[in-house]
Every structure is written in structure tokens, then in C-alpha cells.
Amino acid sequence: MRNKRSQDSASAVLAAFKMPRGRKVTQRISSVTAAFVQAIVPVINPTATQISGALRVLGIKASKLTCAYCGRTADQWDHLYALVMNKKPTGYITEINNLVPSCGACNQRKRGTNWKDFVNHPGKNFPKTFRDGFRKRLAALEKYARLRRQKIDFEKWEGDPAYSDYWKRHRAVIKALRAAQTTATHLRTKLLDTVPSKRRQ
Numbered sequence: 001m002r003n004k005r006s007q008d009s010a011s012a013v014l015a016a017f018k019m020p021r022g023r024k025v026t027q028r029i030s031s032v033t034a035a036f037v038q039a040i041v042p043v044i045n046p047t048a049t050q051i052s053g054a055l056r057v058l059g060i061k062a063s064k065l066t067c068a069y070c071g072r073t074a075d076q077w078d079h080l081y082a083l084v085m086n087k088k089p090t091g092y093i094t095e096i097n098n099l100v101p102s103c104g105a106c107n108q109r110k111r112g113t114n115w116k117d118f119v120n121h122p123g124k125n126f127p128k129t130f131r132d133g134f135r136k137r138l139a140a141l142e143k144y145a146r147l148r149r150q151k152i153d154f155e156k157w158e159g160d161p162a163y164s165d166y167w168k169r170h171r172a173v174i175k176a177l178r179a180a181q182t183t184a185t186h187l188r189t190k191l192l193d194t195v196p197s198k199r200r201q
């Protein structure tokens with residue numbers, strides 16, 4: 001007979017559990033690609049006037065920096081238009097008009113997503129679920145999105161020797177990561193056999 005005092009069902013217990021991420025070398029491929037893009041994209045440091053201009057459009061105070069997406073406390077700035085999308089540079093650069101204050105959670109979640117899709121995502125803990133001031137933030141972001149921003153035509157650079165050499169290096173790193181993962185899979189199996197109480201995933 002089932003113990004009536006047990007608080008949680010097996011399915012609730014399993015739903016509560018989440019295996020930590022980062023179990024494969026190849027899981028780093030997208031961040032390696034992002035690093036390769038970020039390392040070549042121009043960075044323009046803004047002046048105080050430019051920063052206050054940006055905050056004015058967003059309706060955010062410098063003394064109480066809040067996330068342009070969800071309204072919670074912000075401690076970083078995020079690219080409104082991602083630098084990398086579908087493993088390729090978008091052409092957008094790091095300049096004030098392409099940056100908005102963000103909380104860590106939104107910055108991490110948004111990544112290569114289009115900002116509008118991200119903001120309107122119906123999922124749990126996405127900006128739309130933070131209803132207080134949502135419409136105001138969305139309107140401010142729409143206004144901000146219309147500001148002028150610079151863009152690099154990377155396709156034009158494909159014939160450049162240094163540029164193509166750079167992406168050749170990128171391909172070599174990815175290839176090395178995949179090869180390392182093959183070794184890692186073998187090693188993990190061997191190592192698992194040495195663990196006294198093993199439970200295969």
C-alpha cells in the first residue's frame with residue numbers, strides 16, 4: 001500500500017530535479033563561436049551624454065538601473081540586436097544604441113533571440129510575465145529599436161585573407177572540440193566503471 005504520508009509523487013520529485021548543465025565538451029561550441037565573433041566586433045565606448053540619452057529613451061534612471069526587458073534590477077548591459085545569430089555574425093556592433101540595461105537572467109536567456117520574440121515569449125520567467133510596467137517597457141524598447149545603429153557587412157569581408165584565416169582557425173577549434181568529446185565519451189564510460197555506486201544516465 002502506498003504511504004499516505006509521502007508528500008510528493010515520484011513525478012513531482014523527478015520534475016523538481018535538474019541535472020547541472022555542461023556535461024559535454026561540445027556544449028561549448030556555440031559559446032566558442034560567440035567568442036570568435038565578439039573578439040572582432042568593434043566596441044565603441046559611449047560618453048556620459050550618450051548613456052543618459054539612451055536611458056532617457058528607455059525611461060530608466062541611472063541611479064536605479066532596471067532591466068529594459070523585465071523591470072527587475074539591472075547589473076549589466078545587453079546587446080538589443082544580437083552580435084551572433086545562427087552561428088554567424090549579424091553585423092551589429094557594440095555601441096550604446098545597441099545596448100540596454102539588463103538583469104543577468106534576461107541577458108543569459110535572450111542570447112541570439114530577436115529581442116521582440118524574447119520580450120513577448122509566453123514562457124515562465126520571460127519578460128512578459130513581469131506584468132508591472134510591461135507595456136511601458138515594450139513601448140520604450142520599440143522606440144529604442146528604431147534608433148540609428150551601425151552595421152558591418154561581413155559578407156564583403158569573406159575574400160579578405162586575414163578574415164578567412166580567422167574562420168579557418170575557428171573551424172579547427174570546433175573540430176578539436178568534437179574530437180575531444182569522442183575521447184571524453186570513452187573516458188567517462190571507463191571512469192563510471194570505477195565508481196562503486198553507479199547509475200547510468
Ligand SMILES: [Zn+2]
Pocket residue numbers: 067068069070071072102103104105106107
Ligand atoms: Zn530582466
